[in-house]
Amino acid sequence: MATRAPLTVVLVHGNFLGPWSWEPVAAILAGRGMRAVSVPLPSSTASAAGPGGDLHDDAAAVRAAVAGQDGPVVLCGHSYGGAVVTEAAAEADGAVAHLVYLAGAVPDAGESMADLARAASPPAAGGGEAGESVRVRGDGMIELLPDSARHRLFHDCDEERTRAALDRLVPSNPVVGTQPLRGAG
DSSP, X not given: OOOXXXXXXXXXXXXXXXXXXXXXXXXXXXXXXXXXXXXXXXXXXXXXXXXXXXXXXXXXXXXXXXXXXXXXXXEEEEEHHHHHHHHHHHTSTTOOOEEEEEEEOOOOBTOOHHHHHHHSOTTTTTSSOGGGTEEEOTTSOEEEOHHHHHHXXXXXXXXXXXXXXXXXXXXXXXXXXXXXXXXXX
């Protein structure tokens, strides 16, 4: 009798975060017999040439992670990662068993993250203006300001965990907020 491949959960971080943000979740999943793969997103990288990848590059990175798995695959996206898993699943040729949104954005085909933000009331969107939350760097990437990150991302974490996370934040390519999804899974 053939052994069934374990479930693989592909974890996709939001803007300004990285695969590191999934480390506690990956450990829990592994303890329950599941494989966890955290995907670094190209939009969270920069080079001398300028900002890194975009939404579609991020979705391609997730599809590449899915293609490398045996057995059932679940995509889990946090925040912006929700848009990424939605786009990735739409072109994954049936390789994805389920989508999970953890405080994730769920734009439909033709919608962008900016469209969702405009549709949300300010309290639901976290309050404040976007310009108060981020800073544009010289390379064109945006970074989340520490006070905003503390309020928006880590408000329910203890101080030690918050400080550690603030030290690991990464910039993001701002174009990902305005790109519409091509498909929806």
